Amino acid sequence: MSCSERRRELRRRRKRAKKITHLKRRMPKASVSEKAAMAGRIRKMTPGGEIIVRQLALEER
Numbered sequence: 001m002s003c004s005e006r007r008r009e010l011r012r013r014r015k016r017a018k019k020i021t022h023l024k025r026r027m028p029k030a031s032v033s034e035k036a037a038m039a040g041r042i043r044k045m046t047p048g049g050e051i052i053v054r055q056l057a058l059e060e061r
Contacts, residue, residue, distance in 0.1 A: 016046050027056065035059070 003011075023038050030038065039058040043049035053059060 019045060020052065024056065027058070 020042065023042065027035065027038065035058045039053045042052050042056075042058070046052065
């Protein structure tokens with residue numbers, strides 16, 4: 001039997017959190033173009049990506 005939808009969503013959420021943590025660690029050394037690429041990845045990865053990008057100040061407009 002396959003996993004329940006709740007278990008799948010928890011797995012997805014944990015994976016997203018792990019990826020975002022990894023990107024946060026790389027952020028201080030990143031160049032401007034790398035930060036823009038990170039912002040794009042975060043936006044694609046999660047529904048609340050725009051909020052996360054704003055909190056991390058990855059793109060100043």
